[in-house]
Amino acid sequence: MSWSNTAWQQAEHIYQKIIAMPFIQELIAGTLPQEKFKFYIEQDALYLEQFGRALALIAGRAHQTQHVLDYTRFAEGAIVVESTLHASYFNTYNISGLAKPTPACHYYTSFLLSTAALAQVEVAMAAVLPCFWIYQKVGDYIYGQHQVTNNPYSEWIDTYAGEEFAQLVAKAIDICNDAAQNCTQQQQQAMADAFEMGCQLEWLFWDSAWRMETWAAKLI
Template sequence: MDLTAPLDTRAFSVPPFAEACLDHADDTWTAAFDHPFVHALAEGTLDADTFMFYQMQDARYLEAFADAASLLSTQCTDPDDTLWFIDAARLAIVVEGELHEGYGDELGYGPDDIRQLQLTPNNRAYQNHMIERAQRGTLVAGTAAITPCPWLYVELGQRLERDMGAIPEDHPYAEWLAMYRDPEFNEYMDNLLERLQRFADAADDAARERAKTAFTTSVRYEWMFWDQAWTQQEWPV
């Protein structure tokens, strides 16, 4: 399957600044769909130990995503925006956590194992990037930094649906594939990208450029997140 082929249409609106972020990311965005980890996951050939490595690191990543969303909520002046980011933090921990809990039961790890997990260098760097942008960056930069994670996953789910059709019942990662095909994520993306556009509109040119850089940096870390699982990355010393 050619996961690098762009979608003809997206199931959610992509405002102009989001398009500008995609243009800034350029080939990096495409590369994030073409890592061998992604292909093996889609084909169902991914080794269970590699998938477990990914899942456990991802559980800890989502804690940082929730922290970044919570920090962004404190920058908002509109109560609706504040509540949306608080809900986004909750979604990362609770809803996606249910997926991790299910695979934990299946693969043999639990909450204590996740708490004691040593973060990989790539995971640690990605988390630090998001938190730093949420703490020290503008609202548009912090929002841009957290946007690639949900966007890439939702778009990956839609590309897989286009290329592979129905998920085989015996696919070992069927639940994971099904989650990111869920139409409810389209509403999430509409809300996120609409806010990214408003925050960009309220910012100056320099802030918008920094936001595009934050977006591209997160796309690079998304590729690196696949890679840290694929190689089961360890600290060199």
């Protein structure tokens, strides 16, 4: 069994909880309150900036030249391509872009950056994989479920359920499988644990948007 299959089995229960979340179910129905989606988009833009940095850190530490190139392109995609999607929503919903990261966003990006900088690089590759794989799985699930004409969130749905994104995800999975072959069983488990933590933080990020989370005290 490939490393990715083992890792997915370990974390699949989290994915099942994600697709059952009210944020996802109302996104499918097109009934998600606009203020919650705006909140999510603003936080996601903050997240992607740091995600891009984490990918660039991995590119700088990767052992294989091809992986250096792949993660450099991943970083470019996170910062440039997906920011275009956010820019369109910022215009549509008149979002200022001045929001500060929520506790969930701060926690998630701190985990990715610290792992990308300090952990074994193969573990770092596994830690960033949920942002590819979970998003594709959720996008495909939403695309297969939603039947609403003129769903206000169809652009977001189409982006993450599209063939281009699926190819990107397949490459990220293949890289992790390739990297895991050169790891011990203990190191492979560390990769799987980092992947599972990333999946948990994906759940937390959507939950945060649903609750429109704020800091308990004015710290920032």
